[in-house]
């Protein structure tokens with residue numbers, strides 16, 4: 229998708245723009261200077277011509293050439309774009325900037341607003357410190373704070389982006405010029421796409437006040453929760469370097485680990501891992517280490533995540549935390565060295581099942597048969613089964629046959645499980661009221677579409693199949709109400 233704004237960004241030479249105001253010194257393929265936005269004697273301000281961005285590691289400010297000019301000349305982002313275009317004789321039509329592009333600019337600007345507000349809020353800064361999140365991590369992830377709905381609305385008005393930002397539903401108009409920021413009085417973490425674009429936010433309450441612990445941006449074309457992983461944008465380079473990514477359950481686990489020097493973790497946003505998230509991970513690493521909570525819920529989450537990761541072609545390692553610990557509490561109690569020890573001694577999933585461990589042979593055979601069925605590679609499946617056969621003296625055919633899924637305790641018909649799991653995983657544009665469904669199932673459909681995982685029966689969450697997507701669309705077709713189909717056909 230190209231727009232005037234994107235073209236302008238591509239055409240501007242950030243080194244030229246910045247050096248109009250700040251003398252730059254070359255270091256390798258980048259440039260550096262004393263930061264013009266905070267008292268800086270180190271040089272902490274860097275410019276990357278290949279990425280077209282600047283970033284200050286002292287105060288955390290960063291962005292593209294237009295953003296630099298806007299900050300330096302105290303202009304809104306769009307005004308800065310217009311001025312720069314004039315200055316460099318580029319064609320640029322402000323009226324022609326697409327709404328979608330404006331929403332994306334608004335999201336970046338709101339992230340800046342939150343980031344700057346954090347520095348003025350003692351309580352939020354104290355909270356982060358108490359959670360073991362250090363200053364470097366705060367800057368790297370652009371952690372922020374949402375101080376005041378009215379101030380945010382005024383800020384967006386000045387940027388000429390208020391109407392556009394309302395499209396994200398992160399800010400809601402209450403009428404008569406009043407607004408409500410969804411993240412009000414919360415520590416705000418920007419959730420970015422792997423390429424670094426701000427898609428939305430996750431807000432953590434500062435203290436027990438009866439409100440939900442976390443609030444995430446509502447689903448929208450800009451924020452698709454089921455394909456976003458918190459932290460991946462900031463940690464993917466470290467993960468590539470280490471050769472694996474750590475998958476954790478909580479967004480604060482990512483921050484805490486980063487502060488402690490473990491810089492390759494990412495987390496889903498308060499829900500179980502989805503098929504899309506597994507595929508996104510597979511684009512950056514070949515191996516994933518699961519570092520889930522050491523309790524029954526954590527073990528269940530591992531069992532749900534493993535099939536998705538295997539189906540995405542990833543090699544899986546399970547790190548076992550002691551009962552009752554999450555990564556955050558484990559590092560607090562035993563230190564990061566102990567955690568690194570646990571990680572480096574974790575065994576690859578199939579070899580741990582073949583070589584034994586805590587589980588009984590019977591249990592290992594059951595898991596082996598199930599997990600094996602998700603491996604996309606036939607040759608590998610047969611080789612692993614042969615290896616296990618030698619150890620366990622179990623017939624090869626048994627090992628290569630997936631165990632029957634428990635049907636007895638199941639109360640939902642198969643097609644509804646496919647439907648609900650599909651809605652939860654793919655979040656398609658479906659209106660449950662247009663489907664032929666029993667009332668209870670329809671209610672569950674709304675919950676699945678809202679991502680309210682905890683409201684769904686365990687048998688839906690546990691349900692997995694490598695053919696889910698295909699089955700789901702087939703079921704959807706069958707359930708479409710006849711009168712509705714007729715309406716559409718006419």
Ligand SMILES: [Zn+2]
Pocket residue numbers: 263264265266268272273284285286287288289
């Ligand atoms: Zn700075």
